[in-house]
Amino acid sequence: MPIRLLAPDIAAKIAAGEVIERPASVVKELVENSLDAGATDITVEITNGGMDTIRVTDNGSGIAEDEVELAFHRFATSKVSSVSDLDAINTLGFRGEALASIAAVADVDLTTRTVDASGGTRVSVRNGEVQDKEPYAAAPGTTFSVKKLFHDFPVRLKFLKTPAAESSRVETVMSRFALAYPEVRVRLAADGKERLTTSGSGRLKEAFAEVYSAEIAGQMLELEPNQSRPGGPQCTGLVGTPAATRANRAYITFFVNRRWVQSRVLGVALEQAYHGFLKERRYPIAVVNVIVPPEHLDVNVHPAKSEVRFRYESAAFSAVQQAVRSALNVSSPVHEVTLPSSGIPVQTQTIERTETFWPTKLPPPHAETIRQDTQPIAEHQQRPVQSVQTQSVQTPRDTLPSLRVLGQVQNTYVVAEGPQGMYLVDQHAAHERVLFERVIAQGKTRTAEVQALLEPLVLELDPRRYELLSQHVDVLTGMGFLLEEFGANAFLVRGVPGVMGGEDPKSGLTDVLDLMADGGGFESWEERAAYSIACHSAIRAGKILSHSEMEELARQLAACEQPHTCPHGRPPMVHLSASHLEREFGRR
Numbered sequence: 317m318p319i320r321l322l323a324p325d326i327a328a329k330i331a332a333g334e335v336i337e338r339p340a341s342v343v344k345e346l347v348e349n350s351l352d353a354g355a356t357d358i359t360v361e362i363t364n365g366g367m368d369t370i371r372v373t374d375n376g377s378g379i380a381e382d383e384v385e386l387a388f389h390r391f392a393t394s395k396v397s398s399v400s401d402l403d404a405i406n407t408l409g410f411r412g413e414a415l416a417s418i419a420a421v422a423d424v425d426l427t428t429r430t431v432d433a434s435g436g437t438r439v440s441v442r443n444g445e446v447q448d449k450e451p452y453a454a455a456p457g458t459t460f461s462v463k464k465l466f467h468d469f470p471v472r473l474k475f476l477k478t479p480a481a482e483s484s485r486v487e488t489v490m491s492r493f494a495l496a497y498p499e500v501r502v503r504l505a506a507d508g509k510e511r512l513t514t515s516g517s518g519r520l521k522e523a524f525a526e527v528y529s530a531e532i533a534g535q536m537l538e539l540e541p542n543q544s545r546p547g548g549p550q551c552t553g554l555v556g557t558p559a560a561t562r563a564n565r566a567y568i569t570f571f572v573n574r575r576w577v578q579s580r581v582l583g584v585a586l587e588q589a590y591h592g593f594l595k596e597r598r599y600p601i602a603v604v605n606v607i608v609p610p611e612h613l614d615v616n617v618h619p620a621k622s623e624v625r626f627r628y629e630s631a632a633f634s635a636v637q638q639a640v641r642s643a644l645n646v647s648s649p650v651h652e653v654t655l656p657s658s659g660i661p662v663q664t665q666t667i668e669r670t671e672t673f674w675p676t677k678l679p680p681p682h683a684e685t686i687r688q689d690t691q692p693i694a695e696h697q698q699r700p701v702q703s704v705q706t707q708s709v710q711t712p713r714d715t716l717p718s719l720r721v722l723g724q725v726q727n728t729y730v731v732a733e734g735p736q737g738m739y740l741v742d743q744h745a746a747h748e749r750v751l752f753e754r755v756i757a758q759g760k761t762r763t764a765e766v767q768a769l770l771e772p773l774v775l776e777l778d779p780r781r782y783e784l785l786s787q788h789v790d791v792l793t794g795m796g797f798l799l800e801e802f803g804a805n806a807f808l809v810r811g812v813p814g815v816m817g818g819e820d821p822k823s824g825l826t827d828v829l830d831l832m833a834d835g836g837g838f839e840s841w842e843e844r845a846a847y848s849i850a851c852h853s854a855i856r857a858g859k860i861l862s863h864s865e866m867e868e869l870a871r872q873l874a875a876c877e878q879p880h881t882c883p884h885g886r887p888p889m890v891h892l893s894a895s896h897l898e899r900e901f902g903r904r
């Protein structure tokens with residue numbers, strides 16, 4: 317499409333706003349233009365944090381000689397021509413604003429050549445006016461040189477940080493492009509030093525390794541397209557194994573149709589998918605691209621185009637959550653163990669296991685469980701984390717080898733031996749897992765064990781708890797509570813779930829309600845309720861267990877669908893492998 321001025325009615329519909337705040341915004345707009353022009357090779361060079369020069373060179377379509385002036389007009393674009401085009405935007409740019417905005421606050425030199433032109437064109441743009449247009453020998457593509465950014469705008473200049481800080485913002489922007497466009501060769505040099513180079517191989521994992529490191533890339537799991545929703549939003553990308561976490565959200569990157577976005581909704585979806593896998597205040601590493609039909613997306617809501625509005629937000633939400641959850645289900649590691657010993661650095665070992673956190677089906681019958689459990693850990697489960705690519709085989713059920721209980725440590729951990737070495741089982745976390753699965757399974761089959769009370773109890777509740785209980789009384793009934801409404805703000809309790817034991821049923825139910833209220837991050841109220849009942853009822857740390865109680869716990873844990881995960885995200889057990897022990901004792 318040729319470059320044209322947008323008609324005033326379209327221009328009025330565009331979320332106008334000053335897009336150029338700092339060097340990184342110039343880089344973002346220019347590189348977006350290069351990508352829209354189909355470039356496969358983009359080089360960005362900056363000096364002094366971009367405050368002196370920003371040069372962007374691409375091998376894209378180039379600008380026709382007779383359109384060069386127009387390109388610098390406000391609302392001149394080749395990407396949108398009618399109001400309806402705004403409803404389905406396929407390009408990164410669409411407002412025709414960026415070049416005009418940049419030329420208004422900096423000196424710009426442009427060299428460009430289309431493939432079919434015999435030669436190139438060069439112009440200087442000063443104070444927004446195109447000058448000195450001349451033929452210029454150039455390869456097909458475009459180079460923008462932006463100099464003296466904000467030179468005549470001291471107030472803007474004052475808002476800029478140090479050159480190093482501005483430079484690092486540019487690097488962040490470039491990293492996002494590198495991750496969104498792995499098929500494009502992206503280079504960034506700052507003051508002559510290479511800061512980022514990608515190969516443009518088209519493989520996201522490679523681009524990821526180039527942006528972060530090969531080591532982190534080795535811990536990433538690939539998101540698979542969801543076959544069950546062919547028309548719906550799809551996700552591609554990489555997410556870290558639960559072993560690869562960070563203390564903040566800086567390693568989480570979202571794209572929608574390959575446009576970098578900030579999105580609370582997608583962030584919540586991601587973190588919910590990790591719920592139970594990560595400890596508190598740990599965050600995943602993730603690069604997720606959500607693909608939706610352009611007509612289901614409004615990209616015209618933010619001046620920097622960094623926010624989008626989904627037409628079907630909940631579909632995007634569940635697409636992310638499901639894609640991430642199923643990647644995690646395929647593989648997540650048993651907790652690693654480090655032992656301080658005799659001043660010699662201990663090698664940590666992480667064993668990769670296939671694992672699903674939420675039971676998707678009922679626990680298998682016992683006989684089958686025992687048969688599975690006595691099998692040694694499969695070969696592929698022993699590879700170190702770096703070999704995540706080999707984890708493509710989905711095992712529906714995680715397995716725990718049968719354990720021989722040896723004793724209890726600190727009245728909290730059960731020590732056991734298995735075919736692969738030694739296990740320390742956290743009695744509370746393990747029991748919580750067991751009860752959680754049992755309550756879910758009984759709820760699904762409507763076979764909840766109920767412990768009927770000899771005399772019904774009246775439970776008076778504050779309005780908040782009353783509201784919660786009224787809303788979810790069916791869920792709790794399905795899990796073994798016998799409840800009746802009893803006037804304003806009160807319930808009659810006639811029975812409690814069998815797993816809750818003989819403790820005070822009133823405070824038990826209150827506890828469960830509080831846990832349910834806090835249990836954010838769980839997908840459904842069923843899971844919240846099951847988790848709350850399990851958490852309340854599980855054996856506490858500090859309780860002395862008899863040998864037979866410990867054996868029973870180990871047996872029940874082995875019968876779980878996901879024995880390696882506790883609903884809190886703490887590991888129910890740590891494993892010291894036989895080879896780890898051998899190394900520790902210098903036998904190998």
Ligand code: ADP
Pocket residue numbers: 319345349350353374376377378379387388392393394395408409410411412413414415416458
């Ligand atoms: P927008 O990207 O919203 O269209 P811009 O002001 O960023 O607006 O760019 C104006 C026009 O200039 C674009 O529509 C495009 O036709 C042309 N253009 C800008 N940069 C390039 C480039 N690197 N290669 C080819 N054409 C470009």
Ligand code: MG
Pocket residue numbers: 345348349408409410412414415
């Ligand atoms: Mg643009």
